[in-house]
Structures are given as C-alpha cells and as structure tokens.
Amino acid sequence: MNVHVLLVEDDFDLAASMIEYLELENIICDHASNGVHGVQLARENQYDVLLLDIMLPLMDGYGVCEVVRREGSDIPILMLTARDTLDDKIAGFAAGTDDYLVKPFAMKELLFRIRALAKRRSSQPRRYVIDDLEVNTETRQARRGDIELHLAPKEWDLLAYMAKVSPEVAVREQMIRAVWGETPPESNSLKVHMHKLREKVDKPFSTSLIQTIPGVGFVLRHQTDA
Structure with a gap:
C-alpha cells in the first residue's frame, strides 16, 4: 500500500x-x-x-x-x-x-x-485537563466538571490554544496568529472574545482558571498554581 x-x-x-x-x-x-x-x-x-x-x-x-x-x-x-x-x-x-x-x-x-x-498516528496529546476543566481537541468539546461548555468557534480556538500551552503563558501575539492566522482581527477582538470565554469557563464556577498576565497575554491554570 x-x-x-x-x-x-x-x-x-x-x-x-x-x-x-x-x-x-x-x-x-x-x-x-x-x-x-x-x-x-x-x-x-x-x-x-x-x-x-x-x-x-x-x-x-x-x-x-x-x-x-x-x-x-x-x-x-x-x-x-x-x-x-x-x-x-x-x-x-x-x-x-x-x-x-x-x-x-x-x-x-x-x-x-x-x-x-x-506506521503510527501522532502521539501529540489531544485531551488536556486543567483542574476540573477538560478540553478535547479531537471531539472539539470542553467540559468543566459535569457541565459541557457551549463555545463559539473563536472561543473554542482560544481555549484550545491556552490548554495546549498550559501551564505556560499564552502570549497575546502568538494567540492571535494561532487563531486568526496572518489576517489580524480588529484591535479589540481578542479582548471581546476573551470576555465571552470567561463568562462561560469561569463565571458559573467558584474558581477562575483564566488569568490575565498584564502586558503579556493569558494563562489557563488553577489560581493557586505558581
């Protein structure tokens, strides 16, 4: 073959x-x-x-x-x-x-x-777990605890990117390139989408996982993690 x-x-x-x-x-x-x-x-x-x-x-x-x-x-x-x-x-x-x-x-x-x-498929991980959040890039599903998160396409892309690099910081410029490619979005697009993502990933729960690193970008990890 x-x-x-x-x-x-x-x-x-x-x-x-x-x-x-x-x-x-x-x-x-x-x-x-x-x-x-x-x-x-x-x-x-x-x-x-x-x-x-x-x-x-x-x-x-x-x-x-x-x-x-x-x-x-x-x-x-x-x-x-x-x-x-x-x-x-x-x-x-x-x-x-x-x-x-x-x-x-x-x-x-x-x-x-x-x-x-x-002879083999990629061994790159397609399921990421951060605290009680699970992000599965194979099925394009995200869950927090027992609750499935219903995300818009760009919200999903941003969450998947942060999950992939977690616990490292997702640098703003790299996030934009990964999600929007070589066509930069409007100046406030990232801010708007991140706000909507926080409303779904963090707001309904007792702990926040999405943290802003001023002047750098965002990180997805438990708030007590170093």
Whole structure:
C-alpha cells in the first residue's frame, strides 16, 4: 500500500527533488508552496505524513502545525528546516510536530523518517485537563466538571490554544496568529472574545482558571498554581 504525504515547501527546486525521489520509492506526494494552501489540502485530503517547512509564505510552519492540531488531526508531522537551534526545536514540538529534520538532509534519511512516521498516528496529546476543566481537541468539546461548555468557534480556538500551552503563558501575539492566522482581527477582538470565554469557563464556577498576565497575554491554570 502506497504512502501518501503532503509536502509544504516554498523552495520549488527542493520540492521537485523530494517529490521525484519519493515517488521512485512509491510514495505519493502532494505539494503546497505556502502555508494557507497547505492547511487547505490537509483539510481536504487524508495523508499518512505531513512534511512541513517552517519559513513559508502567508502562514509559517508553526501556524500550519497549530491549525492542524487545533482541528483535531493526528497526522504525523515532520518539520523540515534550516533553523536548528534548541529553541526552534522546542517551538516546533510545542506547535505539535512529531519529528524534526534539519536541512540539508540526505534523502535516504527523509525516506526512513517518513516510513517510520507513517506506521503510527501522532502521539501529540489531544485531551488536556486543567483542574476540573477538560478540553478535547479531537471531539472539539470542553467540559468543566459535569457541565459541557457551549463555545463559539473563536472561543473554542482560544481555549484550545491556552490548554495546549498550559501551564505556560499564552502570549497575546502568538494567540492571535494561532487563531486568526496572518489576517489580524480588529484591535479589540481578542479582548471581546476573551470576555465571552470567561463568562462561560469561569463565571458559573467558584474558581477562575483564566488569568490575565498584564502586558503579556493569558494563562489557563488553577489560581493557586505558581
């Protein structure tokens, strides 16, 4: 059975070389040259592995990865990039990647990693528990205690993003990029949506989980946590 991968890479020469090599190894390869098209193809088709460059037009690889994970996909993701610092790798894994291959790489190693990833689905968590709040990105459901929370799409996206990075702080600019992509919302949109989210996540309960970090962003954790 053939392996079907999606390659999101804006270097057309590199992409052509990879596609030619992979197809000789019976790996079917679709190609997108920017992040927005990559997200579209990932939504429309079933792939065994996503090959994802970081520096992409319209939406970078981190953003693509975050969108794919936020929408509940467990496709294995292999990031391909020349950015090889520890911070870059940590950012990639935090966004939801499963593996990391630094450019330039040998095609044989790429092939080995693809085949290894294609044998399993992503191990990235899709269920997050913060105190009595449960956020399930696979079913797109959130519950607090025994009560299901009915959230608007943007409210859900914001909560899912905060749950994913919890107990770390969700930085305002990163939240906006993750939820709205490369098209910035109106200046007060984040504030309005966060207010509505608090009305549903915190107001009916005795303890608040959403905390504002002035000048930085928001964090989802029990108010007694450090």
